[in-house]
Amino acid sequence: AQSVSQHNHHVILSEAASLELGCNYSYGGTVNLFWYVQYPGQHLQLLLKYFSGDPLVKGIKGFEAEFIKSKFSFNLRKPSVQWSDTAEYFCAVNEINFNKFYFGSGTKLNVKP
């Protein structure tokens, strides 16, 4: 079965610091990759997704992610975080021929003002 690993469980940053959250998956075939964000008390919302083309994808709110196929990774980045980025971030993967989505365990980001 597919597995998704997010090694950073809790990250604390000051405003304006740079962010990088790691995501690795185990499936060797063709996958679609997603990052979702969950603000406190809210449902999950899509930040960005990758399914083909340029491995560097840009999403909403200044987030971007890079797909490195050889490393099975899809790390999320933001050059300068804001207090409003405080949330939990989830990486998700689905294999292109299947309908299941697999989620990582999430990374809680706390941005200090």
Next chain:
Amino acid sequence: NAGVTQTPKFRVLKTGQSMTLLCAQDMNHEYMYWYRQDPGMGLRLIHYSVGEGTTAKGEVPDGYNVSRLKKQNFLLGLESAAPSQTSVYFCASRPRTVGNTGELFFGEGSRLTVL
């Protein structure tokens, strides 16, 4: 534009009671999913459906049943609730797309507590 709507939003049950969570989507999506979210474990797939009248098991299906009698609705049932089913439940839907690229659209969640 309602998107994905879950009812109820909150529920407290006693062990052994039954209940049904309702998910409704108005986006004409083919695929629907039920996840549970527990601290430190991310989202785990309970059951999913690829179309009206079809359902399939996910990672953690035990203790749950589902039905998709209408395309827009996906029901999650607990026949005999257990404390281990205390969780936040999320419903999601997504469209059928070439290459399976469609993302999930989530409801706002249903917080269930089993005493």
